[in-house]
Amino acid sequence: GFDHDNTDYELNLLIIKSKRVCCAVNHTPDVKGNVEYRKHLAWLADTISDSSGVMYKPVAETNELVFKIPFQRSKYDYNPADIEPFINKLNEPDFIINSLSITAYSSIEGSDAVNKKLQKKRAESIVEALKSRQKQSLEPTIKTGYNWDDFVRDLQGTEYENLTTMSLSEAQKYIRTHHLTKKMEPYLEKHRYALIKLKITYDISTIQKEQKYVVSRFNKAIENNDYKTALQIQKYIFKKVVSKEYDSSAVIGQIIPETKATAGLAMNKLWLEQYLKLGKDNYCQKINLLHNLAPENYYISYNDIYCRILNNNVPNDSV
Numbered sequence: 001g002f003d004h005d006n007t008d009y010e011l012n013l014l015i016i017k018s019k020r021v022c023c024a025v026n027h028t029p030d031v032k033g034n035v036e037y038r039k040h041l042a043w044l045a046d047t048i049s050d051s052s053g054v055m056y057k058p059v060a061e062t063n064e065l066v067f068k069i070p071f072q073r074s075k076y077d078y079n080p081a082d083i084e085p086f087i088n089k090l091n092e093p094d095f096i097i098n099s100l101s102i103t104a105y106s107s108i109e110g111s112d113a114v115n116k117k118l119q120k121k122r123a124e125s126i127v128e129a130l131k132s133r134q135k136q137s138l139e140p141t142i143k144t145g146y147n148w149d150d151f152v153r154d155l156q157g158t159e160y161e162n163l164t165t166m167s168l169s170e171a172q173k174y175i176r177t178h179h180l181t182k183k184m185e186p187y188l189e190k191h192r193y194a195l196i197k198l199k200i201t202y203d204i205s206t207i208q209k210e211q212k213y214v215v216s217r218f219n220k221a222i223e224n225n226d227y228k229t230a231l232q233i234q235k236y237i238f239k240k241v242v243s244k245e246y247d248s249s250a251v252i253g254q255i256i257p258e259t260k261a262t263a264g265l266a267m268n269k270l271w272l273e274q275y276l277k278l279g280k281d282n283y284c285q286k287i288n289l290l291h292n293l294a295p296e297n298y299y300i301s302y303n304d305i306y307c308r309i310l311n312n313n314v315p316n317d318s319v
Contacts (some may be wrong), residue, residue, distance in 0.1 A: 010150065012024060013025040015021070017272060037235055038083035041283050041302045041306060042306075043270075043271055043272075043274065043283075043287075044271075044299050044303060045131075045268045045272075045299065046074060046231070046235075046264050046267070046268055046273035046299050049152075053317060054153075054237075055236070055250050056229075056230060056232040056235065057236070058204055058236070060201055060203065060204050061201075061202055062098070062200065062201050062266075063092075063094075063095075063199075063200055063202070064197065064199050065090055065092065065196075065200060066195070066196065066197050067089070067090060067194070067196050068086075068195055069086050069188050069193060069194045069196060070189075070190075070192065070193045071104075071106075071122055071192035072192075073185075073189065073192070074211075076122045076125060077092065078125040078129055079125075079129055080129045080132050082129065083129040083130065086196075087133075090214075091201070092202075092216065093204055093209065093212040093215075093216045094212060094213070095198075095202050096134055096201050096203050097133070097134060097136070097199070097200055097203075098199045098200060098201055099139070099199040100125060100127065100130060100138055100139075100140040100141070100196070100198055101140070101141040101143075102123050102127060102140060102141070102142055102143070102194055102195070102196055102197075103123075103143040103144070103194065103195045104119040104120070104126075104142070104143070104144045104145075105119075105144075105145060105147040105150075105191060105192060105193055105194070106119050106144070106145075106146055106147065106192055107119060107147060107188035107191040107192050108146050108147065108151055108172055108175070108188075108191070109172060109175045109176070109180075109181050109188055110169060110170060119144035119145075120144060123142045123183075123194065124142070126194055126196070127140045127142065130196075130198075130237075138270040146168060147191035147192070147193075148168055150191045150300065151163075151164070151188075151191055152164045154187050154190065155187060155192075158187075160180070160184060163175070169233060179196065184295070202303075207245055211245075211246045211247070211249070211250050214236065214250070215237070215249075215250055215253040215254065218233040218237065218254055219253070219254065219255045221233060222255060222257070222262065222265075225261075227261055227262060227265065230265055231264070231265060231268075234254070234265060234268055237250050237251075237272075238268070238272065241272055241275070242275070248276050248278060250275060250298075251269060251273055252278070254269050257268055258289065258290070258293065259293065262295045263290045263293045263294035263300060264294065264300065266290055267299060267303065270286055271291075283307070284307035284310065286313060287300065287303045288307065291303075291304040
């Protein structure tokens with residue numbers, strides 16, 4: 001028997017059958033705590049720093065840009081509005097031009113005096129248009145010339161191939177003598193252009209310019225299959241978006257292919273899209289696709305399970 005007082009006891013139950021202990025049942029105390037978890041569950045993103053401790057910080061790089069500006073026949077006055085579309089096609093963030101080299105090419109059919117005058121005016125006009133884009137001074141290098149190399153290349157295999165075996169002066173004379181300028185214009189018009197070479201430093205002097213630059217570096221890392229660098233940059237974008245320093249274009253502008261290697265990066269972008277409430281209604285469908293691409297990614301696995309719970313798509317026997 002037990003003393004029926006207030007003494008605490010520990011009870012172990014032994015089940016005996018045929019004089020043998022069949023089972024021992026240890027008492028498990030019932031511990032109650034005043035702890036309640038109230039935080040709302042949500043999707044997870046990979047925002048934890050890697051073991052190397054490397055944190056991305058934007059630093060303005062230098063670069064060289066090369067592009068062409070085609071010339072319209074007899075046109076020599078080019079203003080910033082004429083030049084800007086070609087700058088935009090480069091799809092580069094804002095930059096400061098450190099040095100400029102321009103070669104103004106003319107097609108070969110014109111007279112030397114006219115061509116030299118046109119070449120010089122065109123080059124100077126483009127230089128002034130580029131200078132107007134920035135406060136920094138700019139000393140250009142200007143060259144002019146006939147576009148003989150393009151002429152020879154483009155006329156190979158055509159009815160005018162015989163001209164490519166001549167000298168420049170012979171070909172010019174032949175075209176004028178045989179009145180071929182109009183007939184050959186579809187070829188010649190492609191040989192009138194300015195070849196622009198810029199040495200630049202990217203401009204990150206404002207938060208808007210920094211944002212464009214950082215997103216472009218992220219996309220460049222993706223293009224180069226440098227996913228480690230891309231993740232470091234993306235984590236920096238995370239901080240700037242959450243702190244409201246970067247706007248939604250820092251998320252929308254991320255170009256991420258849907259592959260096994262980039263699934264984690266794509267999940268992070270989805271997280272930012274739902275954080276900014278960008279209006280997508282198929283997050284769970286996209287998360288499931290990413291889970292199928294990279295089932296070993298535990299961030300995506302968690303998010304996929306969370307989606308199934310949200311959509312009541314968890315079997316009763318699931319644990």
